[in-house]
Amino acid sequence: MPADTAAVTIVGGGVHGVHLAVRLLEADAVGLAQLRIVEPAGLLGGFRRKCRQCGMDELRSPFVHHVSNDPFSLRDFARERGRECELVESEVGADRPTLSLFFDHADWICDRYDLESAVVDAAATDVHDERDRVAVETTAGTISTRWCLLTVGYGGSYTLPEWCRDLPPTAPVTHVWDRTFDPEAIDETASIGVVGGGITAAQLATSLARPGREVTLFARSPFRVESLEASTDWMHFSGVVDELHDLPPASRARQQAVVEARYDGTMPPYVFRRLRRAIDREAVELERSEITVATEAGGTVVVTCRDGTAMCLDALVCATGFGSPYDGPLFRRLRSSSTLETGFQGAPVLDDETLRWVREDGSRSRIAVSGAAARQVLGPFAHNVIGARRAGDLIVDTVASEPVGSDREPVVQ
Numbered sequence: 001m002p003a004d005t006a007a008v009t010i011v012g013g014g015v016h017g018v019h020l021a022v023r024l025l026e027a028d029a030v031g032l033a034q035l036r037i038v039e040p041a042g043l044l045g046g047f048r049r050k051c052r053q054c055g056m057d058e059l060r061s062p063f064v065h066h067v068s069n070d071p072f073s074l075r076d077f078a079r080e081r082g083r084e085c086e087l088v089e090s091e092v093g094a095d096r097p098t099l100s101l102f103f104d105h106a107d108w109i110c111d112r113y114d115l116e117s118a119v120v121d122a123a124a125t126d127v128h129d130e131r132d133r134v135a136v137e138t139t140a141g142t143i144s145t146r147w148c149l150l151t152v153g154y155g156g157s158y159t160l161p162e163w164c165r166d167l168p169p170t171a172p173v174t175h176v177w178d179r180t181f182d183p184e185a186i187d188e189t190a191s192i193g194v195v196g197g198g199i200t201a202a203q204l205a206t207s208l209a210r211p212g213r214e215v216t217l218f219a220r221s222p223f224r225v226e227s228l229e230a231s232t233d234w235m236h237f238s239g240v241v242d243e244l245h246d247l248p249p250a251s252r253a254r255q256q257a258v259v260e261a262r263y264d265g266t267m268p269p270y271v272f273r274r275l276r277r278a279i280d281r282e283a284v285e286l287e288r289s290e291i292t293v294a295t296e297a298g299g300t301v302v303v304t305c306r307d308g309t310a311m312c313l314d315a316l317v318c319a320t321g322f323g324s325p326y327d328g329p330l331f332r333r334l335r336s337s338s339t340l341e342t343g344f345q346g347a348p349v350l351d352d353e354t355l356r357w358v359r360e361d362g363s364r365s366r367i368a369v370s371g372a373a374a375r376q377v378l379g380p381f382a383h384n385v386i387g388a389r390r391a392g393d394l395i396v397d398t399v400a401s402e403p404v405g406s407d408r409e410p411v412v413q
């Protein structure tokens, strides 16, 4: 089958992929006919699924953070439809949209730009840097493209506790981000364990709680409440981000700086309040210990905690976070087979000014990265909506202005 050809191929049609597509089209950096969005789960399908899986009702970020370029697009969308009541008051900063408002607006934006017509219903399996072009291999064939933008989020990578590893596949134990996890399929009278102490675990535990069910939250550390995922200093993408760029790209030091900046395992005040209320009215039981052993027993799972507590559960869901964004199948494949430079723990070496993946010879490829895998350039908000906006600033300018044949230009560090 001859390769499809395109000017820009975006791999991943999530929040970042959709935002970049909108920005590129608006800037006339690409025409719709020359744009491909490789996405197997439908536009924004991956994010929609995760929000449903953890029982989320509202976004954590303010109403100006969404997939459109105009910051007030979502507010105007809500006003025009009499849906201002779906902008929920916030302790810090602007009001936050409900999930349904956020996705209705996002769908409207996708329709306005006819992004569906650019979608290739497939998963990318490999990406080959061919100097002045990029070959994107997908489950539906190859696309030869001038630019490839990798926006696959965490690419399916998540973290499971050690004690999960030896359980048979029949054990009723899963991760909240497992594609097959469906909270609606859990029995109304089940005893359910939720493992974790951050925003996802808290949301999941409170959303699963209802009369007739026993929900136990296994949280080994005290809860930490933070409105945002990192200091607002990082949102300006200057100052602290400039200091980050002083460290060698894709290095252990950069990685550490980002990890230290992130308020991982925290939850915002409104989620904490809901959890507190659920615990107070005994809809959720709090187990302040760590599971050390789990065994399957006749369709249930028996867990033993460090403090000696033992419990038999019908379902156990781990809300123990994402894994490394460089450990999904696509990034692992790229690491093993390409001449693109990687650093500490497989992090891509990206150009700080353009997010282009740097080759081993120091030149910039035509592959750019946005989202969690760009955090060593953009900092702790890289994976958030605001990270997509910043990535848009850098990538759209590059695509719009980069003349063909200048890919051998050395990286300035």
Ligand SMILES: Cc1cc2nc3c(=O)[nH]c(=O)nc-3n(C[C@H](O)[C@H](O)[C@H](O)COP(=O)(O)OP(=O)(O)OC[C@H]3O[C@@H](n4cnc5c(N)ncnc54)[C@H](O)[C@@H]3O)c2cc1C
Residues within 6 Å of the ligand: 011, 012, 013, 014, 015, 016, 017, 038, 039, 040, 041, 044, 045, 046, 047, 050, 051, 054, 056, 058, 059, 060, 061, 065, 122, 123, 124, 125, 151, 152, 153, 154, 155, 156, 330, 370, 371, 372, 383, 384, 385, 386
């Ligand atoms: C429950 C939850 C709530 C959140 N709330 C907020 C919030 O309020 N505000 C905020 O700013 N951020 C929030 N975040 C962070 C959030 O992840 C990002 O804002 C956003 O989803 C990241 O967008 P993304 O495009 O990088 O990843 P995703 O939205 O996950 O999209 C990645 C897409 O890539 C696709 N994909 C993966 N591998 C391949 C492949 N090989 N080929 C083709 N396609 C592939 C997936 O199917 C997926 O659709 C939240 C995250 C979660 C999980």
